[in-house]
Amino acid sequence: MRRSERLLYAANGVDLRVVDLELTDGEHVEQPFVRTPQAAGAVVFHGGRALLLWRHRPITDTWGWEIPLGEIGPDEDPEKAAARLVEEQTGWRPGPLMPLIRIRTAEDVADSDHVIFVAYQATLIAAPADDEAHERAEWLPVLGIQRLISEQAITSATTAAALLHLLADLLQARASH
Numbered sequence: 001m002r003r004s005e006r007l008l009y010a011a012n013g014v015d016l017r018v019v020d021l022e023l024t025d026g027e028h029v030e031q032p033f034v035r036t037p038q039a040a041g042a043v044v045f046h047g048g049r050a051l052l053l054w055r056h057r058p059i060t061d062t063w064g065w066e067i068p069l070g071e072i073g074p075d076e077d078p079e080k081a082a083a084r085l086v087e088e089q090t091g092w093r094p095g096p097l098m099p100l101i102r103i104r105t106a107e108d109v110a111d112s113d114h115v116i117f118v119a120y121q122a123t124l125i126a127a128p129a130d131d132e133a134h135e136r137a138e139w140l141p142v143l144g145i146q147r148l149i150s151e152q153a154i155t156s157a158t159t160a161a162a163l164l165h166l167l168a169d170l171l172q173a174r175a176s177h
Contacts, residue, residue, distance in 0.1 A: 001022045002022075003019075003020040003021065003028065005018070005019045005020070006018055008032070013036070013037050014035070014036050016034055017032070017033055017034075018030050018032050018033075019031050033108075033109055036110060036111065037071045037072065038071075038072050038078070038113045038114075039070060039072060039112070039113070039114045039115070040069070040072050040078040040085065040115045040117070041069030041082055041115075041116050041117070041158065042067065042086050042094055042097060042117045043067050043100060043116065043118045043119075043163060044068075044086060044092060044094050044122045045119070045120055045166060046120060047139075048142060048143065049140055049141055049142065050067070050139070050140055050145075051068070051086075051092055051122065051138070051139055052066060052138060052139075052140050052159075053066050053068060053089060053090065053137050054137075054138065056135070062152075063135075064152070064153055064155045064156060064159075065140065065148060065153055065154050065159065066154070066158075067158070067162055067163070068082075068085045068086040068090055069085065069114065069156075070088075078115040078117075079117060082115070082116070082117045083097060086119070090137040091124060091125060091126045091137065092124055092137070093124075094121070094122045095119045095122060097117035097118070097119050099115075099116075099117055099118075100117055100118040100166060100169075101116045101165045102114065103116065103157070103162070105157040116158065116162045118162075142163065142167055143167075145160075145163045145164065145167060146164075149164075
């Protein structure tokens with residue numbers, strides 16, 4: 001049971017907090033965690049390929065493929081945020097978005113909540129607005145996703161979960177026909 005919570009540090013929309021938990025045996029423990037803004041993203045899928053970004057993550061000093069993902073703005077609908085982020089980060093405007101998966105990537109240390117949609121079409125409208133966030137956007141074969149995860153070319157839990165969920169949906173749809 002959650003008893004109390006206190007803020008330790010806050011910067012750039014991210015809070016480091018400690019929560020006082022009462023365990024089932026009555027013992028109290030303090031658990032640190034990170035509170036982050038809700039995020040939205042999308043898998044854009046067409047012709048057997050997904051639109052992914054090759055991004056550098058400075059904390060781990062690694063590069064990897066990721067779906068477009070980012071913070072939902074104040075009073076912004078998650079679906080509209082996902083469409084905006086795809087367009088800003090890739091230069092592609094997604095077609096109609098449908099819910100795909102909602103995931104919390106690290107519930108033991110963070111309350112990160114990611115709402116992910118899928119679009120089955122997109123239109124190229126311009127070069128990406130944010131050239132520093134990634135090196136390039138590319139359409140990669142979805143059937144190669146497991147290999148990319150195994151090779152550590154995809155390490156983002158949100159990206160892996162979303163792409164594997166899409167792949168399972170596609171295989172299930174194929175099996176039912």
